[in-house]
Amino acid sequence: MTKLLILLTLLLPSCVLAEAPVPLRAEKVAAHSYVIQGLPGAASRQNQGFMSNAGFVVTKDGVVVFDTLGTPALAQRMIDAIRKVTRQPIRRVIVSHWHADHYYGLQAFKELGAEIWAHEAAKVNLGSDAAADRLAQRRELLAPWVNADFRVVPADLWLSGDADFKLGGLHFKLRHVGPAHSAEDVVMFVVEDGVMFSGDLIFKGRVPFVGDADSKAWLAALDRLLELKPQIMVPGHGPPSKTPAADLALTRDYLIDLRQQMGQAVADFLPFDEAFARADWSRWQGMPAYHEAHRRNAYNTYLLMERESLAK
Numbered sequence: 211m212t213k214l215l216i217l218l219t220l221l222l223p224s225c226v227l228a229e230a231p232v233p234l235r236a237e238k239v240a241a242h243s244y245v246i247q248g249l250p251g252a253a254s255r256q257n258q259g260f261m262s263n264a265g266f267v268v269t270k271d272g273v274v275v276f277d278t279l280g281t282p283a284l285a286q287r288m289i290d291a292i293r294k295v296t297r298q299p300i301r302r303v304i305v306s307h308w309h310a311d312h313y314y315g316l317q318a319f320k321e322l323g324a325e326i327w328a329h330e331a332a333k334v335n336l337g338s339d340a341a342a343d344r345l346a347q348r349r350e351l352l353a354p355w356v357n358a359d360f361r362v363v364p365a366d367l368w369l370s371g372d373a374d375f376k377l378g379g380l381h382f383k384l385r386h387v388g389p390a391h392s393a394e395d396v397v398m399f400v401v402e403d404g405v406m407f408s409g410d411l412i413f414k415g416r417v418p419f420v421g422d423a424d425s426k427a428w429l430a431a432l433d434r435l436l437e438l439k440p441q442i443m444v445p446g447h448g449p450p451s452k453t454p455a456a457d458l459a460l461t462r463d464y465l466i467d468l469r470q471q472m473g474q475a476v477a478d479f480l481p482f483d484e485a486f487a488r489a490d491w492s493r494w495q496g497m498p499a500y501h502e503a504h505r506r507n508a509y510n511t512y513l514l515m516e517r518e519s520l521a522k
């Protein structure tokens with residue numbers, strides 16, 4: 211019996227190692243701005259839900275956080291990463307949009323007393339069936355990182371449009387650019403750093419997640435981002451970019467391609483399955499998240515193009 215216990219104790223570390231935390235670190239991209247870059251692809255047990263980006267800005271009067279990663283456990287590790295950079299209090303969290311991989315870490319920041327800001331269009335998600343379904347799916351996929359302790363934290367301040375603020379000598383411009391990737395999309399521009407935190411308006415290095423987005427408005431929102439003339443763009447997924455206009459092209463080209471191919475299918479009265487099989491998707495096929503996201507993106511775009519053609 212004792213031997214069995216010793217054996218179990220010896221085996222335990224390897225079991226724990228199997229669930230070892232994924233690597234997570236903060237990268238400095240400008241004088242005050244940092245990025246925590248998620249792993250490529252869709253949320254999975256392997257990446258523990260760490261597949262979206264978050265960021266933070268260190269001012270002389272506290273830290274401003276942009277997005278909180280996909281689980282409370284990841285958010286706690288993000289807080290540890292912030293603590294390695296500064297002891298300043300974490301004052302404010304801006305939520306780009308209400309998708310699980312960007313806001314599921316909120317409770318860890320709320321416990322620290324941070325004030326949470328989000329656009330009011332996100333309110334419909336609170337208590338919705340879709341949000342409950344997503345939570346059930348995440349609890350199953352990402353246990354124990356999303357578990358029974360998970361709770362939805364509403365914003366302390368619901369924004370109704372653009373909002374600018376100053377903190378610790380830095381100027382922040384919040385722009386409501388939804389409906390684009392979502393109705394509530396907010397981007398944050400840090401003026402002194404020239405850094406744009408774009409949320410999921412921009413995807414890099416993977417097929418974008420389009421969901422039920424209004425891709426026409428999304429394309430217009432991409433132009434609004436460029437008006438602020440960012441020098442560095444931090445996308446919602448993928449590495450930061452020092453050439454925002456060029457890197458924005460992937461998201462833009464993908465949306466345009468979906469709209470053209472599915473728009474043509476609708477004009478030709480082709481059923482979706484046939485149109486999807488006939489279309490040329492070769493440009494996107496080798497990209498991460500293609501299998502998880504592309505067919506659904508195309509289907510939703512097909513429905514959108516139907517609605518747009520009926521509205522003409």
Ligand SMILES: [Zn+2]
Binds near residue numbers: 307419
């Ligand atoms: Zn999203």
